[in-house]
Amino acid sequence: MVVSALQHAPNPFSFSFTYHFTAPALPPSTTARRSSSARAPARSPMAVSSVRIAVVGDVHDQWDLEEDTKALHFLKPDLVLFTGDFGDENVELVRSVAKLEFAKAIILGNHDSWFTQQFSGKRKDSVQLQLECLGAEHVAYQRLDYPQLKLSIVGGRPFSCGGEKLFRKKLLSAGFGVEDIDQSARRIYKAAMGAPEDHLVILLAHNGPTGLGSNIDDICGKDWDLGGGDYGDPDLTKAISELKESAKLCIPLVIFGHMHKELAHGNGLRKMIVVGDDGIIYLNGAIVPRVRSLTSELTGDTSLNSNEAPHSDLGSTRAYTTVDISDGRVTKIAECWVSVVGEMTKLQEEHVLLSVA
Numbered sequence: 001m002v003v004s005a006l007q008h009a010p011n012p013f014s015f016s017f018t019y020h021f022t023a024p025a026l027p028p029s030t031t032a033r034r035s036s037s038a039r040a041p042a043r044s045p046m047a048v049s050s051v052r053i054a055v056v057g058d059v060h061d062q063w064d065l066e067e068d069t070k071a072l073h074f075l076k077p078d079l080v081l082f083t084g085d086f087g088d089e090n091v092e093l094v095r096s097v098a099k100l101e102f103a104k105a106i107i108l109g110n111h112d113s114w115f116t117q118q119f120s121g122k123r124k125d126s127v128q129l130q131l132e133c134l135g136a137e138h139v140a141y142q143r144l145d146y147p148q149l150k151l152s153i154v155g156g157r158p159f160s161c162g163g164e165k166l167f168r169k170k171l172l173s174a175g176f177g178v179e180d181i182d183q184s185a186r187r188i189y190k191a192a193m194g195a196p197e198d199h200l201v202i203l204l205a206h207n208g209p210t211g212l213g214s215n216i217d218d219i220c221g222k223d224w225d226l227g228g229g230d231y232g233d234p235d236l237t238k239a240i241s242e243l244k245e246s247a248k249l250c251i252p253l254v255i256f257g258h259m260h261k262e263l264a265h266g267n268g269l270r271k272m273i274v275v276g277d278d279g280i281i282y283l284n285g286a287i288v289p290r291v292r293s294l295t296s297e298l299t300g301d302t303s304l305n306s307n308e309a310p311h312s313d314l315g316s317t318r319a320y321t322t323v324d325i326s327d328g329r330v331t332k333i334a335e336c337w338v339s340v341v342g343e344m345t346k347l348q349e350e351h352v353l354l355s356v357a
């Protein structure tokens with residue numbers, strides 16, 4: 001399926017990379033060319049009734065453009081969503097992600113502004129460089145519309161670290177014109193409200209909203225403190241609440257990361273999916289680390305062992321969370337581990353998180 005994305009939300013940037021936010025995200029002609037090389041085999045151009053999204057959760061330096069491209073070709077998503085935390089301001093890695101030839105939307109996390117507290121006026125700092133190479137595919141407070149998929153992606157607050165206070169306040173103020181939680185909520189709301197009426201709206205944020213539980217294993221629960229606590233973003237909650245009141249939009253899904261699946265201090269695993277009373281699905285994609293090296297047992301080739309070949313020759317298995325949408329409804333969500341050994345790819349593990357008959 002050929003996908004194009006158009007951006008409608010206003011651009012508050014005053015930096016030299018402003019032009020990235022004013023142009024269409026993927027001009028149709030460019031997109032058609034890129035998409036045809038990115039997907040094989042292509043889905044029917046008319047198959048809007050079926051959409052697949054692949055979520056790449058918090059990367060934390062675990063990314064290889066070639067290997068992840070092979071795994072994504074295996075999964076055949078129409079759209080790839082990234083929840084951020086690529087590294088600690090790992091500009092080269094973000095540049096590599098920007099080269100991925102799939103339709104995609106991205107939000108930067110707190111680790112992507114790990115060192116930079118305010119924009120540098122004299123030279124491009126690492127946050128500016130990341131924003132520049134991502135261009136309009138960085139969806140913070142913006143919306144990308146995918147008319148062929150009948151889908152819009154709306155970005156939440158970038159650099160979020162969780163909790164009640166804004167993280168990287170000076171970056172948010174200078175780069176996005178956001179001074180406080182209320183303004184942040186308003187910006188998310190406004191970006192969503194312009195979505196075409198026949199589109200599903202999916203929110204993409206680095207951290208999830210408050211109100212989803214305060215136990216250490218809850219989807220946004222504080223796990224480094226044995227007392228737990230709700231570490232969600234209050235602005236995201238407020239925006240969602242106001243969007244629901246407007247009753248104009250269909251929001252089936254909110255996707256985020258930040259709070260890792262594996263809990264601190266060996267306290268087990270986090271709940272990665274919650275279906276709200278209102279039917280909204282909240283999905284945490286932060287499977288960290290998202291790449292494992294394959295052992296010779298897993299590849300089934302006992303002639304290889306770590307003494308005979310470099311470890312990387314054995315290949316890797318890479319985590320994604322897939323979301324399948326049919327006829328406007330989310331029908332399946334699964335944590336998928338895809339193995340990549342040379343040119344061979346296969347589904348190594350699948351953990352179904354949600355399945356609707």
Ligand SMILES: [Zn+2]
Pocket residue numbers: 085109110111160161206257258259
């Ligand atoms: Zn984070």
